[in-house]
Amino acid sequence: GDSVTQMEGPVTLSEEAFLTINCTYTATGYPSLFWYVQYPGEGLQLLLKATKADDKGSNKGFEATYRKETTSFHLEKGSVQVSDSAVYFCAEKLTFGTGTRLTIIP
Amino acid sequence: DAGVIQSPRHEVTEMGQEVTLRCKPISGHNSLFWYRQTMMRGLELLIYFNNNVPIDDSGMPEDRFSAKMPNASFSTLKIQPSEPRDSAVYFCASRTTGGDEKLFFGSGTQLSVL
Numbered sequence: 001g002d003s004v005t006q007m008e009g010p011v012t013l014s015e016e017a018f019l020t021i022n023c024t025y026t027a028t029g030y031p032s033l034f035w036y037v038q039y040p041g042e043g044l045q046l047l048l049k050a051t052k053a054d055d056k057g058s059n060k061g062f063e064a065t066y067r068k069e070t071t072s073f074h075l076e077k078g079s080v081q082v083s084d085s086a087v088y089f090c091a092e093k094l095t096f097g098t099g100t101r102l103t104i105i106p
Numbered sequence: 107d108a109g110v111i112q113s114p115r116h117e118v119t120e121m122g123q124e125v126t127l128r129c130k131p132i133s134g135h136n137s138l139f140w141y142r143q144t145m146m147r148g149l150e151l152l153i154y155f156n157n158n159v160p161i162d163d164s165g166m167p168e169d170r171f172s173a174k175m176p177n178a179s180f181s182t183l184k185i186q187p188s189e190p191r192d193s194a195v196y197f198c199a200s201r202t203t204g205g206d207e208k209l210f211f212g213s214g215t216q217l218s219v220l
Binding site for chain 1: 110148
């Protein structure tokens with residue numbers, strides 16, 4: 001079946017550092033791709049999405065580009081903040097990666 | 107909109123007891139999903155419904171697990187009998203079928219089976 005593989009955490013960065021969390025998928029065709037974020041004690045919420053090749057999803061300074069040639073959807077942010085500390089999930093349709101815990105140190 | 111509502115938020119029970127988790131999807135959403143989250147396995151899809159009909163229950167781990175959706179505004183996930191390895195956070199999510207595919211998640215039920 002389809003699967004999503006994302007960078008294993010935990011990831012710890014200093015405030016204002018550059019962030020990349022890698023994600024690759026196996027589904028054929030052109031599935032919609034998503035990044036969700038989960039804050040402590042809460043459910044997942046959509047961070048951004050892209051629906052076709054070369055689309056760039058963006059929200060709250062985060063970006064991810066749908067790369068069909070490499071079947072990837074890496075999450076990036078140029079300058080992280082303490083408030084970005086959370087668990088990030090890459091997803092394709094109903095299949096989720098295992099999540100990457102991100103901690104930002106002041 | 108109140109969002110997806112799950113109850114209870116926390117459930118502690120003893121091995122062998124029956125556990126029922128409840129979910130109210132967002133009004134107007136006709137697809138409902140049950141997920142289980144554990145440290146070891148991440149987020150696993152257990153079952154989902156379209157228009158109250160179960161579509162795919164291949165993720166339900168054992169016959170001890172069952173799910174129902176008697177109407178468009180309510181679903182239950184039942185574990186009978188419960189076992190310690192069922193301890194996890196169980197999430198319910200909903201969305202409209204077709205169109206925008208993003209899921210809306212509830213806050214989850216933290217289940218501990220002693």
